[in-house]
Amino acid sequence: MTAVLTGFEAPDARAVSIRYFNLYRIVVASAFAIFGGVLSFGQKAPDVFIVAVVAYWVMAFTFFLLHAGSPHYGERTLGLQAALDIIVLAMFMYASGGYRSGVPFLMMTSIAGSGLIGQGRMVLGAASLATIAVLIDQAARMLSGERTTEDLPQAAIVCIGFFAVAIVARMLARRALANEALARERGLDLARQLRVNARIIEDMQEGVVVVDERGRIRQANPRAAELLGVRLDVGSALSACVPALEAGAVLHVETDFCVHIQNEQTGASLQVRRLATGEGADLLFYVEDTERVLARARQMKLAALGRLTANIAHEIRNPLSSISHAGELLLEEKRGEVQQRLVRIIHDNTARIERIVRDVLELGRRDRLTSERLELGQFCRTFLEEYALQHADVMTLVVLDVPQEVWVNFDRVHLYQILSNLLGNARRYCCGQPGSIHLNVQRLDEARGLFTIRDDGPGIPSEDRSKVFEPFFTSDPKGTGLGLYMARELAEANAADLSLLDAAGGAEFHLIVRRLHEQ
Template sequence: MSLAALPSGESSHARAVSIRYFNLYRIVVASAFAIFGGVFSFGQKAPEVFLVTLVAYWVMAFSFFLLHAGSPHYGERTLGLQTALDIIMLALFMYASGGFRSGMPFLMMTSIAGAGLVGQGRMVLGAASLATMAVLVDQLYRTLTGNEGQVDFSQAAIICVGFFAVAVVARMLSRRALANEALANSRGFDLARQMRVNARIIEDMQDGVVVLDAENSVRQMNPRASELLGVALQTGDRIVESLPDLASSILLESSPDSVQMVAERTGKTLSVRRVAIAEAGAAGDTLLFLEDMDRVQARAQQIKLAALGRLTANIAHEIRNPLSSVSHASELLLEEKRQGVQERLVRIIHDNAARIERIVRDVLELGQRDRLTSEPLDLAQFCRGFVDEFSIPNPRIAQLVQLELDEGARGCFDRLHLYQILANLIGNASRYCSGQDGSICLSVRVIDEHRVQIAVRDDGPGIPAEDRAKVFEPFFTSDPKGTGLGLFMARELAEANGAELSLQDAPGGAEFHLMARRTA
């Protein structure tokens, strides 16, 4: 933002106040001359000139003060005219008081400095030039009139240099003040705009927001919070008195940072989350986020129904193919009399019926994902037991799997769900690995104080890049005999237990990570 583009609101008001004080200073100086002029022997060289100048200066100062007080507009030309009149009047005082030794040049410097600080142009340099001319003309006049005893051009020159020094410094300070003012106005404008945007966002949020100060009094509250709580709180209301159920649930020192409660006035089930805004050396504000759990559950139900609809359509498509094969084979079987062909048709019927049975079994197991019993498990011990049990029908599995376990790693999981996930991952790895001993790695590793990782890695050809994004989709499979529900079910069961199953980038083979919650 350039200085010329500064808004004329707050900046012009601040400048008007400075000019008002500048005009008040003139009245004080004129009054001081009137009261103390005789005490300090001002005007002894030309009393008549001093008296006339004093009256004119006082009238001028008072007029400028009244005119400025009645108008917010104050141009540079007006300020320049007043500064010029200041210097002329002070020059007349200097003449009437015996020259620059009377101290009048220092009052000129004050006027120059004030004009430089209040003004916004290069008018201050013109004021310094006018003051210099006044001092030099006074010295020249005294020289021509034979008053050599009152003439000292060297000191006058020093005073004139001082005029310009004061003007330059005042000009630099003024420009610096204007730059700071421009920056402050720009940041104030950005801050006000950001506050308006934030206020609009908070008002339109689907969640309720309540801002409390250090005394648990309301500072701000959006309409959604009023709707959820059933009461419209005003700024300054104490939450303990207005909503004691909310205060007792979340605001006590022993309360957790997130709780679920039932609002007394509306009967809604709310999830309340507390976030403290710490301030250095003092207690800060507290934010309360209110989430309508009924709305969350309704949205989750909609998502579940949409997913169920897609799954049902996929099931119908997947079952249609083997049913068509069974139907066609059964018709041919009725017409075929040769024993070898009959056996082949019966085998087709059996294989496709088994495929349909696997699809139905997987779908039934998927429907039980929400019926879980989470418990703390020693994951290293569980993985050892899993390998022993899983290798009973196929002893070769025990030789293929290599265990890398962090002893004592514990996670929270449903035992049956974890078994199904590992069975799917190890089963897939055993189909695609090289078949050598230790070609599958099952590892358990503690990530941090909150997470523990179970990884399954094989040394097979890996998953093609074009298929990596589809491995968790239902009915996607590269195995002609598979249903395509294994990895989809594994991820669903992981999410039901608050865990995350993901495919990782590995240099060779496929690697899956199951990130679960760690328990003590």
């Protein structure tokens, strides 16, 4: 199945407006023809009124038919239509007794309509033509004695109304033009973005299905249909195509989730991740072959292992060279004090290699964990007592703050190793005064607990902060550079998160662990 983006061409707004305006003319002409006599229109000049009604109706119907045949015709004749509107309505006004007949209000409607539809280009001309018509009619009636000069102010107010309507229509038309240009630009941007998104989804190696709020498929790429082994037609219900995904095809399921299903045809195991794009918006389903996901994870693990092995070989080569060179010198050297110094070099470098090998072995056992329920306060107190057997000063250096019980699910050996590495770093770089290191345990929220280990040392330089968790990165000449790297790996193996915080002074590490309810 091919991903398809469906759309439609919006009808031209001006063409629709011109069509409605022509229909309005037909309605006005028909109303004059049917109800003109009842409403006392045309009594002053019945012959002129009848001619005007017939001419207006024929003109309106002709314009309506011509525009229906070619929408562009209406665009070219807008000015002519507006002028004929004013002229015919002026004949109605003359035949019905002048501006007091109310016909000028229909002129205002024509002026406003021509201004909005014509985008303000001809509105002032229409207002001027209507003003001339009213003034000529008023002058003719004054010459015949039918009107006096007392009627001039009222006629002038009507003419001012023409220009007021024209100016407002022009301003609205300019605003409409600006909005139309902005909407057209945004529409083009959106169309381009939709084409790009469609192409990206089309070429993705993962299966992608987009579902609307009713659970119906809006879009799907060929890979999704191939993995699921079903047709994914746009508009069909996802639950009907893939019954196993019925629970995730509705928007009231608030949280994102991941499920494993099976292709009934091939028997392949599939991983489906469901993501909500926002409240009331579409849902995204990512479909992946579980074997492919595992193969990719194995490939990444092998790549990481290759880099780690290369680093180990490099790190071991240096102390081995020192040991070899010291051994050769030891065979030649007869002085006792020099022999002792060479033996010490051999011992130190051998110990360094032993630490590297031990850390790598511990890292290799990261996946063999035994989770158990631990109360962090009691665990930390026991840990400090055991740690103090090797480093007696730790009991005065460390301030332990455990305000409440926090139970977690963690591998005891892994947690001991993580705290040993963090406390060893803090002890190495702190000022060495009582209370230089703070170890705090607290509840972070309903589901997580937080370890905070902070020292009062010089802190970690900003250029090194992004590299502290990389293997074999260390500022200590005697260190292996695997401590923090191994601590983070062991934390991730227990679904925990170890991070370095941006602290004002010293170094501050946070270990976020899963919290259990107290029993």
